[in-house]
Amino acid sequence: MISIENLSIAFGSGLAKQFAVDDISFRLEKGKSLGLVGESGSGKSVTALAIMQLLPPQAQLESGKILFHGKDLLQMSSGAIADLRGNKITMIFQEPMTALNPVKCCGAQVAETISRHRNPGRKAARQQVIELFRKVKLPRPKTIYKAYPHQISGGQKQRVMIAMAIANKPDLLIADEPTTALDVTVQKEILELLNELKEEYAMSLLFISHDLGVVARVADEVAVMYKGKIVEHGKVKQIFSQPEHPYTKGLMACRPPLDVRLKRLPTIDEFLEGDKNLSAAPLIVSKSERKKAQEKMYAKQPVLSVDKLVIRYALKKNLLGKPTQYLHAVDDVSFQVYPGETLGLVGESGCGKTTLGRSILRLIEPASGHIFFDEKDLLALTPKQLKKERQRLNIVFQDPYSSLNPRMSIGQALMEPMQVFGLYQNKRERKEKVLELLDRVGLKAEYFYRYPHEFSGGQRQRIVIARALTLQPRFIICDEAVSALDVSVQAKVLNLLNELKEEFGFTYIFISHDLAVIRFMSDRIMVMKDGKIVEAGDADEIYDHPQNEYTRQLLVAVAGV
Secondary structure, three states, rough: OOOEEEEEEOOOOHHHHHHEEEEEEEEEOOEEEEEEEEOOOHHHHHHHHHHOOOOOOOEEEEEEEEEOOOOHHHOHHHHHHHEEOOOOOOEOOOOHHHHHHOOOOOHHHHHHHHHHHOOOOOHHHHHHHHHHHHHHHOOOHHHHHHHHHHOHHHHHHHHHHHHHHOOOOEEEEEEOOOOOOOOOHHHHHHHHHHHHHHHHOOOEEEEEEOOHHEEEEEEEOEEEEEEEEEEEEEHHHHHHOOOOOHHHHHHHHOOOOOOEEEEEOOOHHHHHOOOHHHHHHHOEEHHHHHHHHHHHHHHHOOOOEEEEEEEEEEEEEEEOOOOEEEEEEEEEEEEEEOOOOOEEEEEEOOOHHHHHHHOOOOOOOOOOEEEEEEEEEHHHHOOHHHHHHHOOOEEEEOOOOOOOOOOOOHHHHHHHHHOOOOHHHHHHHHHHHHHHHHHOOOOOOOHHOOOHHHHHHHHHHHHHHHHHHHOOEEEEEEOOOOOOOOOHHHHHHHHHHHHHHHOOOEEEEEEEEEEEEHHHHHOOOEEOOOOEEEEEHHHHHHHOOOHHHHHHHHHHHHHOO
């Protein structure tokens, strides 16, 4: 179907030239699937964009061929490529919100793809789109046809993208990180759907991901990319059972395990550097060790108590503007958190976990209930009193880029909270503290003067963690703090959070949709669905013996991946 031979793509020139893709070769046969695995910057997406002929202007094709049915795509005219693109070769992009047009309804965008290559007529194209929406298992296909991208969920947007990609029954489908940051249950459904469509249309699938576990669900073969090169290539079973390259071993090892609890996660760097202490690094935490630590922790008074908390939004109002129907985002939730504990809050998108986390800091005002922090009811405090308590309570948001001011250097962003709360005597002392914090989270002092756009996702997340530490808080809420990171970067950030907890005595609420991550981090787990806590208890006990059907569904999804 497609063959890539000695492909090299570079950016920059002279001494600054860097190879994003460095002399790679692989083949993909008809009806088969190949997983292209590696971290951000390894060259996976650049390879996919080269096949689609969508490389940015600054990319330089140094050498190689991309043969599709024996014809070199690199030698074709722009018109010939346009006829293939969206027709015989299609692509599902990583972020459907940016790939879909926000001012056109979903159905019209898919119909446009059909009309461009088939032109069956407006009415027939609409009917084909509705059938495609049914095929990709979208609820209410006719309603979603008229809906705009912002009106549907992330998983539904991804299904619209899949419908668009298969609309013309392509020979080759490229899926670029199609499940990153999706809930585990939605991720499982998307992977199963791609497998079904591949079989039905006998199409070839190039599946790109940073997660070997995800690739194992859809691929026949795996090619592992590192710094622009393919360092290992083979059958899925072979790669998983007998990985040879240190990078592949590291990718597999740094994902939180499902069967044991570790003190820390191994990192890819340790494998690449041949760390002699690696065998001792992922030490297993014994049940007796956990029980002893928990008995000591739970003998203390709770640092946070949430009692019958309700947060609701008006869905409908009468003529006088009075709400007549509500959506309960958080519905009568009560729980306690103890000093030094990490409480995991898990659930799918829309279950209310982020709303609950933000309401503790009163970033969202509850309709009723109580939130006691050190026996003070936060909901009864004046703005001036609340400001003092917020110095001891902090939050790490899901998207570090949007939570940092793009016009402020990292140094300014970290010094600002200190200045607002009057910490330290002067600017010099604040700068010294910032440099100390940057070093503590593994960042260089020279980063002080750089801006958010100059950092990778993992580095930005470390910056946001450093900012959370500037006020010397006691309690930190981590809201999906690692969900969109590469598994290797995720491992480093999770290890860092645990190290900081031991060093500073923090108490965490750790919010995630990934039970594997939650289990590694948490002492106890609360499972949330439709605004309610459906199950709560010891992390290992819930994982080993889930009582609620919804919890079992989440576990099946993450275990399958």
